[in-house]
Amino acid sequence: MTAKTLDLLQKEAIEEVLEKYPEKAKKNRAKHLGVGAPEDDANKTCGGVRSNKKTIPGVMSQRGCAYAGSKGVVWGPIKDMIHISHGPVGCGQYSRAGRRNYYIGHTGVDSFVTMNFTTDFQEKDIVFGGDKKLSKAMEEINELFPLNNGISIQSECPIGLIGDDINAVAKIKAKEMDKLMVPVNCEGFRGVSQSLGHHIANDAIRDYVFTGEAKHEDFKSTDYDVAILGDYNIGGDAWSSRILLEEMGLRVIAQWSGDATVKEMELAPKAKLNLLHCYRSMNYISRHMEQEFGTPWEEYNFFGKTQTIDSLRKIASHFDDTIKANCEKVIEKYAPMYDGVIEKYKPRLDGKKVMMFVGGLRPRHIITAFEDLGMEVIGTGYEFAHDDDYKRTTEEISNSTVIYDDVNEYELESFVKKLKPDLVASGVKEKYVFQKMNMPFRQVHSWDYSGPYHGFDGFAIFAKDMDLAVNSPVWGHSSAPWDK
């Protein structure tokens, strides 16, 4: 298919999708759909799409809520704290242990990530308020889990509606117990998606972790200290990133927040450079550390060969010649491996078309990783991005790409049917819809229970998994011999 016809087909797909909507919804959704091209960098956003607005009611949006953004993304992976899902029982249960934030620790004793702590609100707590219950809950936690290094209170919807004062409770308990107690007002109805939850969670780090109090004064800094921000260690991503940084002579003093500890949260401002992977969820605190502590930050992308190499060089450029030289050595050391991976898998994946829909950084970050394998991304979009994410996306696309913001089930299904990609990469809610159509699919939230995908080691797994999906024999069995 030539670029010209792809572009036309994409525009047609958008027109067709919009037809079915009632007038008001059509007007709204038209602004969130567009066709982006690499040469459009004058546009404010890729494809000119609007983002970070309210979801239209009555559709199957893939979006989550502010609680998901705070508890599920930012705070939940901090392993030596206990995160209370404060309110009714559901939120904590549905988000328990599903995100694959890997960590090393003794769960239930000194680490608590995959557990579910909740105040399990009952009717009386709604009527009379839940502050007393929360206070008692924190005491019980401290007694039964003495090795916790702090407690965060992740507010569910009712908390902000019934007038509870979790901030006051946290303040009292922090004093009584001499521990980090963090109230987070991340009720699910706040904002339009999980994005505001990230922001609120970042603000809570600012207010409760960076209190201005001197901490870890005996910590001996080096010139090569860096911190990884916005890596949630899904399937071990932060570990397969960290290894490259350390091999080039940098010292990773903190990992946020996959496999993180409270101490690592506190150490980050001491880094010489903060390395930001997921811009969307942690740009707020990166900016704060820059303003407050003078810690500069740099965005990077560790998906695929090309981006990992570029990012390593970009990171090294902030340091002296030793690091720059080491960086080249690392790139060289891994070359036979990543080139071997490409040599092995590119012939099997060359020219295959991909449509993606995820959140955070992935809708743009993974594009080049697919391209390293000869694949072509013809559609991408974000659950909860802002204009600055869509601006950055223009830099990553290499051909005409349909851009869909907050795409819902109906739209994505229609786009896929029309544009017929060879692989769909999205989340668990979408997975079986497309597999039913005999469409190869990979989850790109959880890495489909595989991973890590970051770094050179991760790229090898990524390539293997994409081949597994695209070239599996199972997609060819649906029509029975008597139907042929």
Added chain:
Amino acid sequence: MQDTENIVNGQKLFLKDEYKELLANKKQFESSTLATDPAKVEEVFEYQKSWEYREKNFAREAITVNPAKACQPLGAVMVALGFEETMPYVHGSHGCTAYFRAYFTRHFKEPTPVVSDSMTEDAAVFGGLANMRDGLKNCNALYNPKMIAVSTTCMAEVIGDDLVAFAAAAKDEAPELNDVEIPVANTPSFAGSHITGYDNMMQSILVTLTKDNIAAEKKERINIIPGFEPYIGSIREVRKIVDAFGYDYLFLGDHSEQWDTSAGTYKMFDGGTKLVDAKDSANSKATITLQKYTTKKTMKAVKNKFKQEAVFENPIGLAGTDNFIMKLKELTGKEIPESLKTERGRLVDAMQDSYPYMHGKKFAIYGDPDFLIGVVSFLVEMGAEPTHVLCHNAPKGWEKEMEEILAKSPAKDDCKVYPGKDLWHMRSLLFTEPVDFIIGNTYAKELMRDTNTPMIHMGFPIFDRHHLHRTAISGYAGALNMLTTIVNKVLDKLDDETSSIGKTDYFFDAVR
């Protein structure tokens, strides 16, 4: 570094030397206070195994740790998906809906359609009327469902939205909605659990659809309500039993097709109770619920509103299935089909073949109240000992009924019931009073790891094993499935324990 000839994922990648070193090196940045002192960690872990810790743990009043229940709208979604071309619609913030969809999808490995009307902060202040108006209209335009089943999240409940008035207002504005059934149910997450939500939505759908169609004269037909049934195989097994009687029946809320569609094309809706049938359901002479504690309110409507005979059966295990079949005989006036008699005989034969391996084995088990009534009955029938029976969402009356079941066991003095307790309580029980096996959903996995208790996957949700939900645990065939699973797990464990060469393998028998 990866070997291109043998690329491994995280499981084995992080066992390579360079990663072992990396993780060991990371420790220096992790130690904040006590947590990374291995001796201290060991000490606390040992303490958690003690009776003293158990007492403190059981004295908890405020914090719930690792619950074994979910919230109401989840159950409401399941009900909706058991009716023909019905879109579950959740009035509230869309985060909840994303969670329900992911939760069911991970269990069934199937798509789960649910829409939300995406209430945000302004709706919290002004109410969700505008969301509902637009939401019902958009949902109808995109998906053209025959019914939209509206439930609520706790946000909508706290602000007190009036669903009936809102749905009426939406219909005023969009007359096309008059062709769509729109039952509504209040499903506050801060009361009961997912089974309460099931009850509220089932009651609402039946009462809404049968309005103006409740005749005094009843038809020669029965209704069957499955309850919150995570085993689609069980639904099919129950249908097979009733079919064998050759008597007219309506299955109300059958999601077995919806969550088991064929590969080839994607169909958003499949199967489910026909609305025309549901509308006539009040005119059957009796309604049998297969989950008493999950359908309390619904059965009240069956009795008082529909004036039907309200029947409670639980066809899990031998006696449960026997009772169900005898009830069918009574209600249908037909003889028990030979095929079922044969099946029963085969089940009993299998129980007699395998009993030595289950007799006296101690089990811990948890799950929903009706599931437990059935499965614990079966364990007792096999001579096994249900030592710890825990039900986090136990309704009133359940504890007494469970105690009566346990009273039939010779080991009754060693079997205890724990209503309203969570899985951190269960952890203490397993440490202080160990058992041979734990039966539970995916979350039992951490209990297995922590306490070294072998686990048998049963219940909801099961995310980490495939296709178990396709099998039946109900009926004679379901009992045989449970028996096969459990006895072979016992035998696997026995082989594991006796496989040490030259030490224990004298007992590594070729014939068991």
